[in-house]
Amino acid sequence: MASRTKQKEEARARRLAEERARAERARRDRRLRTVGAIVLGAIIVVAVLIVVSSGGKKGGLQTGTEASATATAVNGLLTGIPQSGATLGNPNAPVTMTYYGDYECPVCQVFTLQGGFPQLVQNDVRQGKVKVVYKSFCTATCNGPGKSVFNTQQVAGLAAGKQNLFWQYTELFYHEQGQEDTGYVNENYLTGLAKQIPGLNLTTWQADRQDSSLATQVASDETDGHTIGVNGTPTLIFKGPKGQVAATQAVPSYAQLESAVKQVS
Amino acid sequence: MSTAVSTARPRSISLDGKLRIAIGVLSVIGIGIGGYLTYTHYAGLHVLCLSSGGCETVQHSRYSKLGGIPVATLGLAGYIGILISLGIRGEAGRALGFALALVGFLFSMYLTYREAFTIHAYCQWCLGSATVMTLLAILTSVRMLRFEAAPAAPRKPVSRAERRRQMAGRR
Secondary structure, eight states: OHHHHHHHHHHHHHHHHHHHHHHHHHHHHHHHHHHHHHHHHHHHHHHHHHHHHHOSOOBOOOOHHHHHHHHHHHHHHHTTSOEETTEESOTTOSEEEEEEEOTTOHHHHHHHHHSSHHHHIIIIITTTSEEEEEEEOOSHHHHSTTTTHHHHHHHHHHHHHTTTOHHHHHHHHHHTOBOTTSOOOSHHHHHHHHHTSTTOOHHHHHHHTTOHHHHHHHHHHHHHHHHTTOOSSSEEEEEETTEEEEOSSSSOOHHHHHHHHHHHO | OHHHHHHSOOHHHHHHHHHHHHHHHHHHHHHHHHHHHHHHHHHTOOOOOSSSSHHHHHHTSGGGEETTEEHHHHHHHHHHHHHHHTTSOHHHHHHHHHHHHHHHHHHHHHHHHHIIIIIOOOOHHHHHHHHHHHHHHHHHHHHHHHOOOOOOOOOOOOOHHHHHHHHHHHO
């Protein structure tokens, strides 16, 4: 009798253990399915976010009324300000702002078009207090797949500079800058920008692009930048009677540019 | 002996409590970072940054916004969501926290990749947020995988006579 009761208890314990194990397996399976679904869902959500983040405005060469409006804005900013090569402003201005930039650099675009730069040009440069010297320094272009185009694009600007229209070309490049790493800088793009500059002799510009001294200048700018420790663009260095300072912000406001100008004036 | 067993809390519940505290603390840190970056963005202020212009370069890059919304604000919303998930009981709360942290972690990795290879500048606040989100993803995944509900109380043996009485009661 006692033995039978014991057998029953053992059988019952076995059954309970099996039930528990089954329940535990089911719970584990359910949890793993939930985790798998969450991981898959998260990957899909992030993929969508990356597509949205990488998309947006593509930029690139403008045409028609859009191009005309941009050219008018650029001319409005620069007309009446002396230019010589890559220098904008009075050659005898007491303060020089050296601007290390890369035409394909998006932060340079923000600084040139939306930072304190337009106001600096309208006020200090126009009044002859400050001159701006642009130097080529490869950052965004060299880190993308089309780094071989850096020399060609920077020389295109310097070739416009031979007709004292370097800053028109530079401003247009930043206004119509395309999306990074898309290979938008090609012959059609570079010539398209040149065609938008009123007063630029296109034939002379094309011929000047072959001038080896301009390629040498691009290489020399790059070497100068490395020598003084430039490691990103835009890098802005102010030099005046009281010495030299570098802007600490990547995209300084006009007040910050003014402060730097005052420090060296 | 049996009293000690019945009053002791299962070990995994205690682990869950610790995980909840750690997740809560990290979420608050994340809210601080996201809140500061969101505030400076909308107030037009400059971000306090240790490296020369790195934060501004990143903040002015095209990757700093998603559909016009600053990614810092999206991060802030994510941290708040993770914190709220701690207050939701059961599997749903754990799953929500894990899902938000995982999305945050994967997107943080993408943004860090962009900082390194596209923007070529680092923002300490962004790297700090990426670190917090990574830790949150680890902790919420541990919480999701390791949590065990309190086991059901073992069935008490019932005598045959007692069972008969129960059956009669049901009828």
